[in-house]
Amino acid sequence: MKERKNRVCPVERAGSLDSRIRKLYQNPEKMLRKYVRSGMTVLDLGCGPGFFSTAMAEMVGESGLVIAADLQQGMLSKLKEKIKGTGIEKTILLHKTSENRIGISRHVDLVLAFYIIHEIPDQERAMKEIWSILKPNGIFYLVEPKYFHVSKGEFEESVNKALKLGFSVVERPRIFLGRAAVLKK
Ligand SMILES: C[S@@+](CC[C@H](N)C(=O)[O-])C[C@H]1O[C@@H](n2cnc3c(N)ncnc32)[C@H](O)[C@@H]1O
Secondary structure (H helix, E strand, O other), X not given: OHHHXXXXXXXXXXXXXXXXXXXXXXXXXXXXXXXXXXXXEEEEEOOOOOXXXXXXXXXXXXXXXXXXXXXXXXXXXXXXXXXXXXXXXXXXEEEEOEOOEOOOOOOEEEEEEEOOHHHOOOHHHHHHHHHHHXXXXXXXXXXXEOOOOOOXXXXXXXXXXXXXXXXXXXXXXXXXXXXXXEEEO
């Protein structure tokens, strides 16, 4: 059971993560506009093909930066191809993580972890690193998939791990097909 939950989302699923239909039920602008502003540096952890990275790049603008980080080079290559020659190409920095380390040296205003934390075997270690990457008062926006993957109890366990590290809950936004918590450092 544990093995299935921690399995990394295959690159073949990238298309379904990056569809136009998804914008109708998980709209990045609506979800993030309270927290992402022009000039910010944000981390899209487990960015996949970049459904949220590209939207956040528009939101932070030319003076901001989106670090799009993923374990799989195949996901990063899809995103690289998608932004090639576009106006947001320079706003997105692609970063390959290792299984046990995010490994970025910049400090960021917000970390988005959308549908990724259940794929990380050592969540506590990952959250400690997220804490260290965030600026003071930075935001950790956590969303996990509702059905099949992550039960309510498991999601609450993840939130509790974050609370133990010192995060506090700002809000529990309602996200279709997701369980979400916005946490503050
Ligand atoms: C279900 S996908 C979600 C992608 C994206 N966040 C979205 O919502 O469209 C999970 C992503 O997390 C990545 N991932 C899994 N474990 C990771 C880790 N330890 N570090 C970085 N990325 C990881 C996978 O490669 C995959 O691209």
